Amino acid sequence: MAKNKKSRGKRFRLLIYERMWKRWALPSVLIIPASIALWWVAPHLGVSHSLHRALAFVPACIASFILFFTFMARRLAWVQCRRTHLRVQAPIFSVAISYGRIKEALPTVFHEIFDPRQEKAARRNWLGLYWNKTTILVRLTDYPVNKMWLRLWLSPYLLSPDTPGLVLLVEDWMALSRQIDDYRSAWEARYTKRRQETPPRRLG
Known part of the structure; x- marks a missing residue:
């Protein structure tokens, strides 16, 4: 255990991904209820076909994905010194220098x-x-x-x-x-x- 700690340094979060969360969180949160509201009022706007109504959820799905991704990104993005290299970890990609x-x-x-x-x-x-x-x-x-x-x-x-x-x-x-x-x-x-x-x- 001591050897493992010595071979790896502290993880430092990359702030640039922290900022991504703050940038996209509010717009994404607002889009989700707006999409649900659009689905609800669609029949009153002359949109009665169930498939067409379901399209109102597309922005909500995209916003939910962005919200989840940016939230996880700030926890999954870091840099750390290893015994033989410097590890840079992005949310879905890593590179060893x-x-x-x-x-x-x-x-x-x-x-x-x-x-x-x-x-x-x-x-x-x-x-x-x-x-x-x-x-x-x-x-x-x-x-x-x-x-x-x-x-x-x-x-x-x-x-x-x-x-x-x-x-x-x-x-x-x-x-x-x-x-x-x-x-x-x-x-x-x-x-x-x-x-x-x-x-x-x-x-x-």
């Missing part, structure tokens, strides 16, 4: 990575709480998989816009920064030791 790919991890203000002036008004307001927050920018030599594939499954605000890297917006950025440094240093020490202990290959 080997410490060998990490160039550096440095604190950076969120608006210095993503320029608010280049965002649409809705997104600029949605991210209003985060523009001045400190985040951890993890610079990478390269992504473990194609960036387009990552953009398909991860929030765009998890990926550095200019160079390969991860933008980790968490509540306790100082603790995450320390853990990344500690786990990365431990990995480098083990890697160096293994190379020193491996006998050189003989030629011929």
Whole structure:
């Protein structure tokens, strides 16, 4: 048990997914009763066919799915240091970043990575709480998989816009920064030791 705890760091929730819940919760909650009301009054509007009336529930089903997904997303999205890699967990996708790919991890203000002036008004307001927050920018030599594939499954605000890297917006950025440094240093020490202990290959 002690070994398992040592091989894994603390899980830090990714705040960008917390914000998704706050953005979509109220609209979704309002759509559900509105759809039920539409189904109820449909006969009075001349819609008597049962199939046509049932279509009123489509927005409610979609809203319920969004509500459930965003609620679960804030609990299922986190970053954690492992013994050999940094694990980034999104709601339905995860990526493991080997410490060998990490160039550096440095604190950076969120608006210095993503320029608010280049965002649409809705997104600029949605991210209003985060523009001045400190985040951890993890610079990478390269992504473990194609960036387009990552953009398909991860929030765009998890990926550095200019160079390969991860933008980790968490509540306790100082603790995450320390853990990344500690786990990365431990990995480098083990890697160096293994190379020193491996006998050189003989030629011929």
